[in-house]
Amino acid sequence: MSFLWPAGLGFLALIPGILLLYFLRLKRDVRVVSSTFLWRKAVDAYRVNRPFQKFQNHLLLWLQLIAVLLLSVAASRPYAERRQRTTGIHIVLLDHSASMSVREEGGYTRLVLARAFLRDMVGGLKSGERMMVIGFSDRPFVAAPLTSDRAALIRGVNSVEPTSRPTRIEEAWHTALSVARQFDLSDIYLLSDGGFRVLPQLTQAHANVHYIPFGKSRDNVGIVHVETRESDEAERRIEIFARTVNRRDQPVRTTVELRFGDRLVDAQAIEIPAGGERGVVFERPSQEEGMAEIRLGDGGAFAADDRAWIPLGGSDIVRVVLVGEENVFLKQALAMIPRLELTVVAPADFAKVRSKLGESDLVVFDGPDPGPLERGTFLFLGGVPPVPGFGAGKDLENPTLLKWDAEHPLTRYINFSTLHVGKAIQVTVPSWGRTLLSSDHGPIISVGERAGLRVACVAFRILDSDWPMRVSFPIFFANAIRWAREEDPGSGERVVRPGQPLVVRAPREPQSGTILDPAGHSSPIAAAGSDHAIVGDTEKIGVYRVKWEKRTSEVLYAVSLTDPGESDIRVPDRIEMGGTALEAREGSAFVRTEFTPWLAFLGLAVLIAEWLVYQFHRGRA
Amino acid sequence: MRQQLLSPEFLRKLEQLEIVARRPFAGRIRGEHRSVRRGHSLEFADYRNYIQGDDLRFVDWKIYARLDRLFLKLFMEEEDLFVYILLDASHSMGMGEPLKLPFARKVTAALAYLALAGTHRVSIQPFDAGLRPYLPAVRGRGAFAEVSTFLEGVGASGATDTRSAFADFRRRLRGSGLVFVISDLFDRKGILDGLKQFLAGRFDVTVLHLLSADEEVPAFEGDWRLVDVEDGGEVALSMTAQLLEGYTRTVRAFRGEQQGLCGRLGFRYLPIRSDLSLEGMFLHRFREQGVLR
Numbered sequence: 001m002s003f004l005w006p007a008g009l010g011f012l013a014l015i016p017g018i019l020l021l022y023f024l025r026l027k028r029d030v031r032v033v034s035s036t037f038l039w040r041k042a043v044d045a046y047r048v049n050r051p052f053q054k055f056q057n058h059l060l061l062w063l064q065l066i067a068v069l070l071l072s073v074a075a076s077r078p079y080a081e082r083r084q085r086t087t088g089i090h091i092v093l094l095d096h097s098a099s100m101s102v103r104e105e106g107g108y109t110r111l112v113l114a115r116a117f118l119r120d121m122v123g124g125l126k127s128g129e130r131m132m133v134i135g136f137s138d139r140p141f142v143a144a145p146l147t148s149d150r151a152a153l154i155r156g157v158n159s160v161e162p163t164s165r166p167t168r169i170e171e172a173w174h175t176a177l178s179v180a181r182q183f184d185l186s187d188i189y190l191l192s193d194g195g196f197r198v199l200p201q202l203t204q205a206h207a208n209v210h211y212i213p214f215g216k217s218r219d220n221v222g223i224v225h226v227e228t229r230e231s232d233e234a235e236r237r238i239e240i241f242a243r244t245v246n247r248r249d250q251p252v253r254t255t256v257e258l259r260f261g262d263r264l265v266d267a268q269a270i271e272i273p274a275g276g277e278r279g280v281v282f283e284r285p286s287q288e289e290g291m292a293e294i295r296l297g298d299g300g301a302f303a304a305d306d307r308a309w310i311p312l313g314g315s316d317i318v319r320v321v322l323v324g325e326e327n328v329f330l331k332q333a334l335a336m337i338p339r340l341e342l343t344v345v346a347p348a349d350f351a352k353v354r355s356k357l358g359e360s361d362l363v364v365f366d367g368p369d370p371g372p373l374e375r376g377t378f379l380f381l382g383g384v385p386p387v388p389g390f391g392a393g394k395d396l397e398n399p400t401l402l403k404w405d406a407e408h409p410l411t412r413y414i415n416f417s418t419l420h421v422g423k424a425i426q427v428t429v430p431s432w433g434r435t436l437l438s439s440d441h442g443p444i445i446s447v448g449e450r451a452g453l454r455v456a457c458v459a460f461r462i463l464d465s466d467w468p469m470r471v472s473f474p475i476f477f478a479n480a481i482r483w484a485r486e487e488d489p490g491s492g493e494r495v496v497r498p499g500q501p502l503v504v505r506a507p508r509e510p511q512s513g514t515i516l517d518p519a520g521h522s523s524p525i526a527a528a529g530s531d532h533a534i535v536g537d538t539e540k541i542g543v544y545r546v547k548w549e550k551r552t553s554e555v556l557y558a559v560s561l562t563d564p565g566e567s568d569i570r571v572p573d574r575i576e577m578g579g580t581a582l583e584a585r586e587g588s589a590f591v592r593t594e595f596t597p598w599l600a601f602l603g604l605a606v607l608i609a610e611w612l613v614y615q616f617h618r619g620r621a
Numbered sequence: 622m623r624q625q626l627l628s629p630e631f632l633r634k635l636e637q638l639e640i641v642a643r644r645p646f647a648g649r650i651r652g653e654h655r656s657v658r659r660g661h662s663l664e665f666a667d668y669r670n671y672i673q674g675d676d677l678r679f680v681d682w683k684i685y686a687r688l689d690r691l692f693l694k695l696f697m698e699e700e701d702l703f704v705y706i707l708l709d710a711s712h713s714m715g716m717g718e719p720l721k722l723p724f725a726r727k728v729t730a731a732l733a734y735l736a737l738a739g740t741h742r743v744s745i746q747p748f749d750a751g752l753r754p755y756l757p758a759v760r761g762r763g764a765f766a767e768v769s770t771f772l773e774g775v776g777a778s779g780a781t782d783t784r785s786a787f788a789d790f791r792r793r794l795r796g797s798g799l800v801f802v803i804s805d806l807f808d809r810k811g812i813l814d815g816l817k818q819f820l821a822g823r824f825d826v827t828v829l830h831l832l833s834a835d836e837e838v839p840a841f842e843g844d845w846r847l848v849d850v851e852d853g854g855e856v857a858l859s860m861t862a863q864l865l866e867g868y869t870r871t872v873r874a875f876r877g878e879q880q881g882l883c884g885r886l887g888f889r890y891l892p893i894r895s896d897l898s899l900e901g902m903f904l905h906r907f908r909e910q911g912v913l914r
Contacts, residue, residue: 028846028857034713034721034836035807036849036856038875042868043858058859060843617843 001078004594008076014068022061029618060617063610070603079594087185087208089146090131091176092118095192096160097137097167098304098498098561099569102193102217110215111162114191117212121189122153132179133157136172137165138499146179164304164498164541166563167195174200180207190575195565199577211582213571220247221254221272222305222567226294226560228284228312238284240310242294245567246272255297258282260290284312291494291543291556304498304541305567309558311494318481319343321357323350324366324381329468333477334364340481362484367461375452377484382425382461387448389430390457396424399439409483410447410456411436414472421467424460456480495558502535502544502557510549518542518559626730626769631900638903638913640704640735642799642825643889667695667740667761695740703758703798704736704743707790708775709831711749712850713807715777717833717895718840724895725803725831726772731903732801733768735913737761741799745771748786749779752793780851781808783815790818797823805831806879809852816886826888827912830879834896837872839865 003009033039100111108116118133125131125148132146133156144156169192180186188207190199193215225243246252251273258266265285272278280294292312299306318340322330324347334342343360345353347368357363357376364379372386384392404416416437426442429435433448447456467473496502504515506527515525518540525546527533535544535557544557561567575582627635671680671691681694706729714722729745736743742758745768756771783804800819806812806828819826839860847856858864876892883890891910893902907913 022859028844031841031845031847032716032850033847034716034805034833034850035809036847036854037807037809038836038871039847039856039858039868040854042864042871043856045871046864046867058861 001080001595004077004079006076008074009072011068011072011075014072015065018061018064018068022058059613060610063606063613067603067606067610070599070606074596074599074603077594077596078599087183087187088126088129089180089183089186090121090125090129090189091146091179091186091207092121092131092133092189092191093140093169093172093176094118094133094135094143094157094160095137095167095169095190095195096135096163097195097566098162098164098563099167099193099195099302099566100214101162101164101304102215102220102302102569104215104217104301109162110193111160114212114214115157115160117214118157118191119154122150122157125150125153133160134172134175135160136167136169137163138168138497139165140172140175142175163539164559164561165539166497166499166561166566167192169196170200177207193569194572194575195568196575199575199582201577209577209582211575213573215569215571217301218247218249218570220300220302220305220567220569221245221252221296221298222247222300222302223294223296223308223562224277224305224564224567225562226308226310228310238312240282240284240292240294240312242280242282242308243277244270244272244280244296245277245564246274247567247569248274248300250274252298254299256280257293257295257297259293259295261293265292291558293543302567302569304561305563307541308560308562309495309543310560311556311558318362318485319360320481321345321353321360321363322366323347323363323368323370327366327462329462329473330364330366330381330477333468333474336474337478337481362481364480373453373455377454379456379458379480379484381458382464383457384425384427384459385448385455385457387430387450387453387455389428389433389448390446390455391428393426393428393442396426396439396441396459398422399424399441399444401444402438402440404437404445405434408434408436408447410476410479411445412479414475414479416472419465419467419470419472421460421465423464427457427459429457454484456483494556495560496538497563498539498541498559498561500538500559502538502559504533504535504546504555504557506533506548513546513548516545516547518544626727626772627734627899631731631903632734634900634904635731635734636738638735638908639739640732640741640799641911641914642702643911667738668692669695702739702741703796704732704741705790705794705798705800706732706743706745707787707800707802707804708745708747708772709749709781709802709804709806710747710753710775710777711779711781711807712777713781713805714831716836716850717805718835719833719895721805721831721833721895722775722777724899726775727899728803728829728831728893728902729801730765730769730772731899734762734765735903736799737765737768743768746790747775748783748790750782751779751786752789781805782810783808783812784810784818785815787815787818791822794822798825800824800826801829802826803829803831805836806875807851812879813882813886816883816888819888820886826883826886827891828879828883828888829891829893830876831893831895832872832876834894837894838869 094114096111100114101109103109104113122131128148130146130148131144131153132142133144133153134140135143143160144153147153176188180188184206186207188209190209190211191214194211194213222245223242224245227241228238229241240258242256244256251271253269253271256268256270257264266282268280270278270280290312292310294308296306318337320334320340321343322334323345331344334340350368350370360376362377362379364381365383366381367383369383369386378385384390399421401416401419401421404411404414406412421444424444427446429443429446430448432450433446435443435446437443437445444459445457462468504525511527511529513525514522515535516522517537525533525535538559541559541561544559546555546557573583668681669692671693675693679693681692684692708725708729710722714725733743733745737760740760742760744758745756747753747755756768759767816826842860844859847858880890889912891912903913
């Protein structure tokens with residue numbers, strides 16, 4: 001027999017108290033007798049002969065002791081386990097996401113505990129029973145195929161290593177179901193800390209699903225979100241915003257540091273309420289650029305979310321080439337962007353600068369057709385990009401603007417509802433393109449990115465609209481500059497989550513280099529004719545340094561967890577599956593029988609009996 | 622009042638009995654079996670049936686002529702036999718189940734009646750820690766009403782101190798006689814010093830040790846704080862079968878101790894209990910024990 005709440009046995013400490021009360025017995029019924037001296041003699045003689053006479057055959061005392069014993073044991077929630085009747089097919093989903101690395105009481109991580117439990121399960125397999133082990137984090141892998149070979153299963157269990165990845169169970173679940181469907185009935189065991197909360201429904205499979213949670217700790221303070229944003233002030237300074245959460249039951253006071261590499265740049269002391277969150281804002285130091293790190297002073301039992309990174313610019317100088325006739329409004333809008341280096345080229349002179357376009361961050365064509373384009377970032381105003389897939393249709397008069405994409409970096413923060421366009425061109429957008437602002441006659445603003453070529457198309461001339469009079473006008477061009485430099489505050493492509501592929505932009509020449517991971521391991525990297533290279537091994541949290549051959553400078557990338565779900569290390573007692581609750585079995589693949597209700601009932605019955613006996617004695621007295 | 626104490630039937634039966642003195646006393650009535658003085662018949666006291674061996678000089682021949690039955694004329698001596706009954710009226714005598722004091726009153730009344738019927742002088746002295754107002758010596762059956770009235774007025778109060786009470790009693794007492802002590806003997810200091818007061822002088826002492834049934838075998842269970850009705854002393858106990866057995870053993874030892882003590886002093890010890898039948902006690906037990914005949 002085991003106990004779910006062994007601390008309940010602490011109530012047994014009441015027994016010495018009851019015995020002591022019986023010794024002291026301060027409150028007794030009074031009975032007047034002729035004389036006490038015979039009684040005194042009898043009691044003295046009795047005590048000498050039997051020092052513990054009060055414990056013998058004293059019905060009330062025995063009843064009280066039995067009641068306390070029963071209720072104490074009931075409070076400790078005793079249970080007995082027996083192996084449940086199984087189907088012989090065991091499919092085990094073993095969570096090895098980042099949160100399974102939380103250290104529990106005793107110093108073991110949740111994954112270590114889960115693996116130990118699973119090894120016991122393997123050891124308990126009966127002849128003919130088969131088991132399959134699927135490790136999962138944000139993706140599944142088959143650690144051991146369906147087999148009755150215990151050695152292979154143990155090897156498979158041991159191969160499930162801790163990761164820094166978030167939890168995404170869907171794929172693993174479908175993998176398990178695909179196996180379960182091959183059998184009439186099977187058992188699926190979920191060994192996890194329940195980071196997913198909700199499980200997809202069982203579809204076309206008959207299985208007993210057992211949720212076996214691991215971990216109890218709530219000791220975590222973490223960073224769940226980091227972004228940069230412009231301040232509302234006129235200087236439009238960049239601010240770094242970090243959101244921290246506290247999963248503990250008590251408020252926590254800690255420091256949040258802003259670092260660039262090993263240098264501490266700024267620090268703030270904050271207090272996060274119990275179970276709450278707190279935002280922290282750092283002003284970006286003007287001279288700093290590169291990969292900023294936000295670091296928590298006291299992060300608790302889960303370390304993976306104590307640090308987060310965000311890139312801050314590559315170069316402060318923005319090079320923009322404007323090809324077109326003189327346009328005061330356009331020049332003014334671009335001139336408002338700080339540290340912008342604007343080169344205005346007349347259409348007639350475009351051929352002269354064409355070869356140097358690669359040095360620019362953005363080329364804006366205000367009207368003219370530049371001819372075929374290969375690589376670079378281009379914005380077309382009142383013209384259709386000369387890129388296959390884009391096409392021009394008829395002229396449009398007073399198109400009615402319908403909807404726009406408020407999420408895209410180009411059209412973010414803009415309200416187009418007050419914009420009035422007099423003339424526009426009907427534009428055809430290729431399948432790899434995307435419409436950002438649409439009208440009743442087709443796309444008005446569209447964008448396409450393909451093989452190193454990034455084009456944006458505004459289907460009307462600036463002067464054919466009242467846009468220069470609108471607030472959205474300068475914002476659009478500021479967005480365009482950020483889009484061109486990939487300084488997207490939200491997307492953060494230079495920062496990915498653990499396990500996600502890192503897309504490293506490659507220069508045209510050279511196309512090979514090295515990448516240094518946070519542990520200091522260097523690996524070769526190659527673009528192989530593409531404008532980017534894919535780095536798949538992003539398990540380690542931290543900064544990845546990419547250095548292309550013949551280049552002196554490094555480009556920094558980072559892997560950061562910043563996942564609110566993963567930082568929530570609380571282990572739920574139940575998870576939902578297809579609208580029904582799946583109760584936790586708390587580390588047991590056995591059928592558990594709790595005796596608490598019976599013991600509590602018996603304890604109460606004894607208490608009632610004790611009361612009745614007491615009343616009976618009182619009545620007789 | 623008299624009817625409440627003793628029934629007429631019981632009194633009639635008592636008339637067949639006589640108190641047996643274990644030693645001869647001055648003041649015995651002429652016509653009795655044993656006497657230290659002779660030929661000093663002064664005052665007619667009573668009649669009684671002739672028993673073989675009686676002195677024929679005291680037969681009332683006039684009655685014989687009239688009734689054809691032999692009656693003996695009894696005459697009082699100048700020094701009559703005194704019967705002193707010391708009745709414990711302390712607080713503890715008001716306890717017990719059945720109550721001890723009412724029973725003790727009846728025993729006292731019966732003894733007094735026996736004495737009055739035997740033409741003795743009877744004096745009743747209630748006591749607790751000291752002496753209470755007493756019934757001066759009375760004689761003759763006619764005084765039984767007075768005895769009964771007196772006994773009805775005796776209530777339980779005060780602590781028990783036999784030494785002090787008996788010493789006072791002894792100082793007041795002159796002469797000799799039969800002494801009956803009716804008490805539960807719950808005297809913390811013991812009764813030895815009290816009883817010793819009767820060693821000097823010619824006294825035939827009989828101690829009637831009265832306890833109630835529940836004092837011998839208590840009928841309660843559980844946890845109690847027992848309070849002494851006399852001195853307020855307390856004993857906390859949890860009544861168990863073992864303790865009950867120990868207590869009854871202690872009571873037996875207490876009885877035995879008192880008996881031994883009386884025996885050493887040459888006194889008679891009679892254990893009695895308040896739930897006993899008065900008739901059984903007087904008509905059988907006391908006769909068997911030689912107290913009455």
